Amino acid sequence: MFKKDFTYFENSDIVYLDNAATTQKPKSVISSQVEYYEKYCANTHRSNFGDANKATLNFENARKTLRKFINADKNEEIIFTKGVTESINFIASSYAKDFKTVIISSLEHHSNIVPWHIQGRSLGNGLEVVKYNKNLDFDMEHFEKLLENNPKAFVSITHISNAFGKIYDIKKIITLAHKYEAVVMIDGAQSLAHMKIDVQDLNVDFFAISAHKTFGPTGVGAVYIKEKYLKDVKAYQTGGATIHEVDFNSSTLLDSPYKFEAGTQNIAGVIGFAQALEYINHVGYENIETIEKDVFKYLNDELEKLPNIEFYNDISDSIGSRSFNFKGLIHDDIGILVDKMKIALRVGHHCAQPIMKALEIKGTIRVSISFYNDYTDVDKLIIALKRALKMLED
């Protein structure tokens, strides 16, 4: 029903089921990019002529849009980045590096594991990992033990697992972490495409956001920084538009957000991201959640009928991604064949090798849906999977 809003579906007959990797972009997002480049292409926060002012105004309006969208208190709390990877690396290196202990979960994406290794941390040596229970649930008891043993830690946890679609109860996690004076960052890469985020209600300290997984352009993201931490977070990069005053002896930086946004920003991308958020407002999270829940259940029901399928979690507390394998088959073979049947999905470790190793698998076949997917997409997927299985059988 919503595919008509996306040019991609007019131009492609692919069944697109790789939304956890990136979502398609609505027409309004694409036209905002074209409009910027065709009608008022100018740099922001520097020059004072008409188009430059318009670009700056639209850029700052995008900040306001995102602030309202996640219910942040102040515009200064919204810093644009090039994506969640940069948001996490930024906070890791500019703020969290001085923490004695960083606590992550078992289901983290590499982008929330490797930045901690780069700081010289390893398991038990400045880095702790919360175990998972049966059904890939977050082990809250183990988490509390880690918090008890490592007070005032930095906690960096994913909200929704990109590999398995598992939703963690981040409000509970944040509340518990604060009890032990920990500071919490949430990897929200998969969040905004599926559900409403209210950073004040969550009482989160840092929240990393992706534009391109939220119907916006690639190369854009953001990080929400709670106001009380703004003065303690160091500038990640420095350069143009971050500076209050410079001489050859020293420099003084502007206040947030500008001191964190060095160099020319992805102006068109940021403006496009705001359009994506407006589009979500237009569709409504209520609709998104209803459709996704319905299609996700249908997907699961149909997949369960296939022979020798193996899942790693049920669909409780899950959304978006469904990961599985077929006994005796390598996921790669399925990926190759369904691609030739015009099904776009992802096979592999999904940048989450540690959990794959823990489950003693090399990877999975991951189908990830968005609200524009429908029963027909699922039916086409199932036909393709059945044909691939038939081709691969002995």
Next chain:
Amino acid sequence: MSIEKRVDDIKENLDFFEDELQKYEYIIDLGKKLEPLDEKYQIPSNLVHGCTSQVWLICEQVDNKLIFKGTSDAIIVKGLVYMILKIFSGSTIDELKDIDMDIVHELKLSEIITPNRQSGVIGMIKKIKEYALKA
């Protein structure tokens, strides 16, 4: 039969199928025909670098010829291994030392397999050449 002639034979067989899925069915069937490789040979030192899936390749010298055996954990890749073995196994060391073949281009594999898997096929050729140079 020369290596070039064997390449032509495989190419002719692949060209017979216009539909990509039919080509894959053919490759899968070749994989099913691949002689099993004893598990004792499926060790890291016999792994081919560059493959998305695991490929093991071993070599045995008989007079001045090299006989190759191999397998993969992925069925489609097994088919590719079968093709490579069909082309190169049983060739003389001198022939194999000099191989300088863009096999991906020769077999038009770039049309049907992704760059990742193409580098796996190239990795197999490199390993074959390494075996020949060491022989």
